[in-house]
Amino acid sequence: MSxxxxxxxxxxxxxxxxxxxxxxxxxxxxxxxxxxxKKKKVDPKREQMMRERxxxxxxxxxxxxxxxxxxxxxxxxxxxxxxxxTRPISAISFEESERRxxxxxxxxxxxxxxxxxxxxxxxxxxxxxxxxxxxxxITSEELYQAALKPDFTLLPFTHEGPxxxxxxxxxxxxxxxxxxxxxxxxx
Amino acid sequence: MAAPCGRMxxxxxxxxxxxxxxxxSRNVGFRQFGISSACRVTLKTKxxxxxxxxSPYGLAAAVYLQRLPVISADCSPIEQSFKDMMHQIELExxxxxxxxxxxxxxxxxxxxxxxxxxxxxxxxxxxxxxxVLTQDLEDSxxxxxxxxxxxxxVRDDVDKDMSSVQRCLADSLVLVSEQTVGDQKLWLLPQMQxxxxxxxxxxxxRALASLPVGLKATFLGNxxxxxxxxxxxxPLRTESSLGTKVFFFKAILSDSGPSAPPNSALLxxxxxxxxxxxxxxYLMKVERFILDL
Numbered sequence: 001m002s003x004x005x006x007x008x009x010x011x012x013x014x015x016x017x018x019x020x021x022x023x024x025x026x027x028x029x030x031x032x033x034x035x036x037x038k039k040k041k042v043d044p045k046r047e048q049m050m051r052e053r054x055x056x057x058x059x060x061x062x063x064x065x066x067x068x069x070x071x072x073x074x075x076x077x078x079x080x081x082x083x084x085x086t087r088p089i090s091a092i093s094f095e096e097s098e099r100r101x102x103x104x105x106x107x108x109x110x111x112x113x114x115x116x117x118x119x120x121x122x123x124x125x126x127x128x129x130x131x132x133x134x135x136x137x138i139t140s141e142e143l144y145q146a147a148l149k150p151d152f153t154l155l156p157f158t159h160e161g162p163x164x165x166x167x168x169x170x171x172x173x174x175x176x177x178x179x180x181x182x183x184x185x186x187x
Numbered sequence: 188m189a190a191p192c193g194r195m196x197x198x199x200x201x202x203x204x205x206x207x208x209x210x211x212s213r214n215v216g217f218r219q220f221g222i223s224s225a226c227r228v229t230l231k232t233k234x235x236x237x238x239x240x241x242s243p244y245g246l247a248a249a250v251y252l253q254r255l256p257v258i259s260a261d262c263s264p265i266e267q268s269f270k271d272m273m274h275q276i277e278l279e280x281x282x283x284x285x286x287x288x289x290x291x292x293x294x295x296x297x298x299x300x301x302x303x304x305x306x307x308x309x310x311x312x313x314x315x316x317x318x319v320l321t322q323d324l325e326d327s328x329x330x331x332x333x334x335x336x337x338x339x340x341v342r343d344d345v346d347k348d349m350s351s352v353q354r355c356l357a358d359s360l361v362l363v364s365e366q367t368v369g370d371q372k373l374w375l376l377p378q379m380q381x382x383x384x385x386x387x388x389x390x391x392x393r394a395l396a397s398l399p400v401g402l403k404a405t406f407l408g409n410x411x412x413x414x415x416x417x418x419x420x421x422p423l424r425t426e427s428s429l430g431t432k433v434f435f436f437k438a439i440l441s442d443s444g445p446s447a448p449p450n451s452a453l454l455x456x457x458x459x460x461x462x463x464x465x466x467x468x469y470l471m472k473v474e475r476f477i478l479d480l
Contacts, residue, residue, distance in 0.1 A: 085282040092279075100272055107269045121478050125412065128475040132414035132434055136387075139246065139432060146386040147410045157405060159439065162259045165337040166356050 066187040243429040244416065248390035249378035251412065251477065252362040252404055254440045254455060258340055260357040289321045349454045352443040358457045361477060362440075363464060364398065365452035369423070374454070374464040376473065378433055387411060391436040399451045401444035412437045415472045435476065 079085075092100075137144040262270060283291075346354045354360070364377045379394035381387060388409050395404060411434035418430040454464070458479040461470060 080282060085288070087279070087281065087283055089279070100276075103265075103268060103272055106265060110265050118480055121480060125476045125478060128413040128472070129410065132411040135414045135416070135432060136411065136434065139244065143246075143387055147388070149409055151406075151408050154405065154408060159255065159441075162256045162357075164259055165340055166257050166353075168338045 069185040069187065072183070245428055245431040246381035246387070246390075247378050247431050247433045248381060248387040248394060248411075249376040249433050249435050250362075250391045250395045250404075250406075251376055251435050251437045251473075252395065252402065252440055253437065253477075254352060254360045254362075254443075256359055257356040286321065293321050349456065349460075350451070352440075352455055354455060355457060359479065360455040360457060361461065362398075362402075363454045363456050363461070368417075369419075373466065375469070376435060387434050388436055391434075391438075395438065398453065400453065402440060403442035403444065404438035404440050406436060406438045408437075411435055412476045413472055415469055435473070437476070 133144065133147065136147055340356070342353075345351055348354060352360075362377065363374050365372055366375050366378070367373075368375070377394045377398055379390050379397060381390045385393075386409065388406060392406065395402060413435040415433045415435070416430060417433065418424075419428065424430075456464065458474065458477050461474065461477070465473065
């Protein structure tokens with residue numbers, strides 16, 4: 001580019017000045033663009049791209065992660081930390097603590113027996129079912145296939161569990177009006 | 188052009204046959220086995236349809252109808268003592284509730300009132316005149332509770348009536364009916380003979396529907412839960428009927444409907460009471476799947 005410039009200068013300036021034979025040092029700091037100006041299409045494109053990039057950066061900054069919904073069960077309410085609420089502890093006698101320890105051991109033994117009995121009962125029921133299916137297979141193949149098919153009408157199956165007292169016939173329950181104070185959080 | 192094409196074609200054909208024959212050579216054994224088993228199956232089905240040589244046992248389906256407990260069972264002595272102990276421990280480890288704080292405050296206020304140097308203006312200035320004592324609140328709640336009469340948990344007269352669905356509400360009951368099998372009247376789980384063209388579960392549903400009382404039940408699945416093979420006594424045995432195979436299907440009672448007439452030969456029994464009614468061999472097979480948990 002500087003060569004082109006020097007050539008221009010040669011043409012422009014009169015010959016006698018140029019033929020002094022000292023090199024024409026063009027300061028390469030200033031890079032003059034001798035090319036014609038850029039076409040108008042590219043500039044707005046570049047500006048547009050710059051604007052988009054800035055917008056994206058802004059959006060990224062504005063993107064706040066959604067606030068986590070607090071689990072109210074894990075937050076100890078300040079009411080419970082009140083000192084006034086501590087119950088006056090009465091010391092437990094030695095006999096009482098012994099009785100409790102022995103009762104706990106009895107309980108664990110009782111529960112273990114109960115559990116083993118339950119497991120045994122379930123196993124025997126499963127065994128009985130397995131034998132029944134084997135017998136059915138020997139007896140008739142198509143009935144066996146029909147028995148193996150899943151029953152889609154069974155689920156969803158609901159059954160009211162046992163309460164403390166049996167249901168009262170002709171009982172008019174009082175109106176249960178209540179105000180719902182559950183706090184609803186939105187993310 | 189023709190020669191290379193021909194070569195290519197022949198090569199591809201050879202490759203095709205190679206790939207075809209390679210698995211053949213490897214799995215010749217399996218292939219033959221597959222064919223033979225298929226032949227066998229077809230032969231079998233043919234035999235079943237042509238010559239009626241089914242198993243010599245008749246088929247029947249019975250329904251094990253269970254009424255689940257309606258009330259919670261009573262605690263055994265160890266359960267009761269454990270329950271009390273846990274309650275005590277929980278009480279010791281807990282904090283004072285609002286209600287208890289109010290009780291303590293009221294007690295203190297009462298004590299201060301009864302002291303000689305009591306200045307009523309101090310206290311009443313920032314409180315209303317008519318304070319409801321916590322004790323009064325408690326008394327009113329107690330009264331309200333007493334005014335409500337729940338249905339009794341245990342009714343002895345109903346418990347003794349074996350045919351009532353409302354007996355022994357804390358246990359699960361099984362429906363047992365009296366049926367004539369051969370020439371004997373036996374107590375069995377309600378059963379019905381199997382007919383052509385229906386699944387065993389449908390037979391069991393028919394058995395349930397045939398009972399004189401309108402009982403609604405949910406059958407748990409298509410698979411039987413137990414089987415009982417009944418061999419006819421020797422003099423009655425013929426070539427085609429050696430006996431019957433009874434398959435049991437489990438169902439849970441959802442609605443008992445109107446109460447049955449007393450002579451309908453239907454009983455609701457606990458597992459422990461089954462011994463007095465069912466035959467020993469039958470009982471042995473049946474009590475395996477009757478869960479008394």
